[in-house]
Amino acid sequence: MGQGNWRIRKITDRFAKIAFLCATLFGIAFLGVLLYRIVADGAGWLNWDFFTNFSSRFPAKAGVAAALVGSIWIVLLTGPIAFFLGVGTALYLEEYTKKSWFTRLIQVNIHNLAGVPSIVYGILGLAVFVQGLMLGQAVLAGVFTMSLLVLPIIVVSSQEAIRSVPQHMRNASYALGASKWQTISRVVIPTALPNILTGVILALSRAIGETAPLVVVGALTFVAFVPASPMDPFTVLPIQIFNWTSRPQDDFRAIAAAGIIVLLVVLLTMNLLAVYLRNKYQKRY
Amino acid sequence: MSIIQMKNVDLYYDKHHALKNITGEINERSITALIGPSGCGKSTFLRTLNRMNDMIQGVHIEGEILVAEQNIYHADVNVENLRKNIGMVFQQPNPFPKSIYDNVAFGRRIHGMRDRKELDEVVEQSLKAAALWEEVKDILKKPAYGLSGGQQQRLCIARALAVNPQILLMDEPTSALDPISTAKIEELIGELRKQYTIVIVTHNMQQAARISDDTAFFLQGEIIEFDTTEKIFHTPSDQRTEDYIAGRFG
Numbered sequence: 438m439g440q441g442n443w444r445i446r447k448i449t450d451r452f453a454k455i456a457f458l459c460a461t462l463f464g465i466a467f468l469g470v471l472l473y474r475i476v477a478d479g480a481g482w483l484n485w486d487f488f489t490n491f492s493s494r495f496p497a498k499a500g501v502a503a504a505l506v507g508s509i510w511i512v513l514l515t516g517p518i519a520f521f522l523g524v525g526t527a528l529y530l531e532e533y534t535k536k537s538w539f540t541r542l543i544q545v546n547i548h549n550l551a552g553v554p555s556i557v558y559g560i561l562g563l564a565v566f567v568q569g570l571m572l573g574q575a576v577l578a579g580v581f582t583m584s585l586l587v588l589p590i591i592v593v594s595s596q597e598a599i600r601s602v603p604q605h606m607r608n609a610s611y612a613l614g615a616s617k618w619q620t621i622s623r624v625v626i627p628t629a630l631p632n633i634l635t636g637v638i639l640a641l642s643r644a645i646g647e648t649a650p651l652v653v654v655g656a657l658t659f660v661a662f663v664p665a666s667p668m669d670p671f672t673v674l675p676i677q678i679f680n681w682t683s684r685p686q687d688d689f690r691a692i693a694a695a696g697i698i699v700l701l702v703v704l705l706t707m708n709l710l711a712v713y714l715r716n717k718y719q720k721r722y
Numbered sequence: 723m724s725i726i727q728m729k730n731v732d733l734y735y736d737k738h739h740a741l742k743n744i745t746g747e748i749n750e751r752s753i754t755a756l757i758g759p760s761g762c763g764k765s766t767f768l769r770t771l772n773r774m775n776d777m778i779q780g781v782h783i784e785g786e787i788l789v790a791e792q793n794i795y796h797a798d799v800n801v802e803n804l805r806k807n808i809g810m811v812f813q814q815p816n817p818f819p820k821s822i823y824d825n826v827a828f829g830r831r832i833h834g835m836r837d838r839k840e841l842d843e844v845v846e847q848s849l850k851a852a853a854l855w856e857e858v859k860d861i862l863k864k865p866a867y868g869l870s871g872g873q874q875q876r877l878c879i880a881r882a883l884a885v886n887p888q889i890l891l892m893d894e895p896t897s898a899l900d901p902i903s904t905a906k907i908e909e910l911i912g913e914l915r916k917q918y919t920i921v922i923v924t925h926n927m928q929q930a931a932r933i934s935d936d937t938a939f940f941l942q943g944e945i946i947e948f949d950t951t952e953k954i955f956h957t958p959s960d961q962r963t964e965d966y967i968a969g970r971f972g
């Protein structure tokens with residue numbers, strides 16, 4: 438290989454590096470501008486009243502109480518339901534079945550479901566939970582719909598977590614006379630748990646940002662009360678924000694920005710928790 | 723006195739005939755070394771003794787293995803109790819991602835021991851028997867992964883001893899360790915011989931000669947020669963045994 442060739446490669450390398458740097462900076466710059474605009478617009482509206490007030494026609498009285506509590510309801514109920522169904526499915530597929538056409542079929546379908554647009558889940562939820570089970574436009578209908586929505590994501594990430602538990606760990610347990618369930622409950626699950634939880638939290642943070650399916654299920658845009666039970670009507674943060682942005686008064690755009698800040702803080706906290714779990718229990722085996 | 727008897731054992735991985743007509747006896751409270759070139763079936767044979775092969779898809783076994791006069795492949799055998807009676811130590815130290823204490827207590831806990839005092843006692847006894855107690859007695863609550871490779875392997879031995887087995891199977895337990903850790907574990911194995919029956923796979927001829935009472939030489943799924951270590955290493959009957967020990971192949 439001659440000198441010229443070497444030089445061309447060197448230039449190509451440098452060019453590629455600069456091009457990718459630009460691509461990265463482009464994204465970061467836009468994100469920065471966006472964040473700056475939101476904080477500049479909304480920060481002024483963030484005070485205690487904003488958290489305790491309900492939505493209102495008057496900008497000065499508008500707050501996120503109903504939406505924030507609604508979102509918390511959704512996450513707190515969706516979390517355990519999706520966790521048990523998702524981890525159960527993942528355990529079944531990874532630990533209990535032999536590879537066959539049937540499990541492959543399930544596997545392919547789970548991957549497909551993870552890609553289904555969220556509004557489709559909304560329509561399903563409307564038909565099955567709101568009307569079929571006659572839950573009405575209640576928190577619970579939203580919870581079930583959201584559980585279905587995040588289920589495939591949780592199944593796939595839990596499967597990966599379970600698969601990453603090395604076989605020699607299971608063997609050590611069996612060799613001591615442990616049964617299958619003892620091995621799963623005392624070795625596989627505890628070892629995989631940090632990664633499973635990371636996946637669950639990330640899936641839930643997706644659920645928090647979802648709007649479309651809940652609109653279809655019937656989350657209201659104007660709620661002047663905190664849902665007291667899972668059977669009450671509700672709204673959630675993204676719907677509330679959307680509602681504010683479509684009001685004519687300029688002040689509501691700033692209030693929407695304040696709502697976005699609240700939503701972002703919630704999301705960021707959850708993502709940080711996921712990162713923390715992942716780092717704290719980094720693979721040590 | 724023999725504690726294990728193999729009678730015409732054949733093992734297949736699907737179509738692959740991995741153990742061929744294995745017959746022989748393993749003596750109680752002695753150390754039996756399994757030697758032979760890579761892929762000859764030593765690990766496979768070892769796993770037939772505690773039925774760890776059951777876990778592998780497509781395995782099919784014929785013949786009988788008697789442990790304390792009972793055929794362990796009989797339909798009535800409780801595999802969990804069998805494995806409790808026949809401990810196993812693996813090539814790579816494989817502690818659980820738990821504390822040192824919880825690793826050693828694991829076996830007893832799954833077999834129903836709850837009492838803290840009893841567990842403390844078992845953990846201490848087992849760690850002492852594995853010659854690890856002095857090094858870890860102040861850090862029992864620390865994660866097992868903080869230990870060195872050699873310490874981890876002795877921890878795995880302690881974990882196996884904690885459930886009170888009669889027989890201990892070891893698959894190349896020192897091959898991942900440095901010479902000093904290896905020496906410690908060899909010394910420990912010599913000590914354990916007084917109470918346990920030990921079957922150990924090793925690629926290290928000196929190790930087999932140093933520690934074992936009997937030696938079985940495997941080749942392509944067959945036992946070519948199975949006799950006292952003395953005989954195998956000094957006056958083998960089969961030319962192939964002599965060639966292998968002399969390092970002419972494998």
Ligand SMILES: Nc1ncnc2c1ncn2[C@@H]1O[C@H](COP(=O)(O)OP(=O)(O)OP(=O)(O)O)[C@@H](O)[C@H]1O
Binds near residue numbers: 765
């Ligand atoms: N799980 C398995 N599935 C299919 N074939 C296997 C499996 N385990 C081992 N074998 C085959 O069985 C034969 C014996 O393997 P085994 O691991 O018992 O040999 P070994 O004597 O322990 O070798 P080494 O010294 O390298 O550990 C080999 O041909 C191997 O490829």
Ligand SMILES: [Mg+2]
Binds near residue numbers: 765766923
């Ligand atoms: Mg082997």
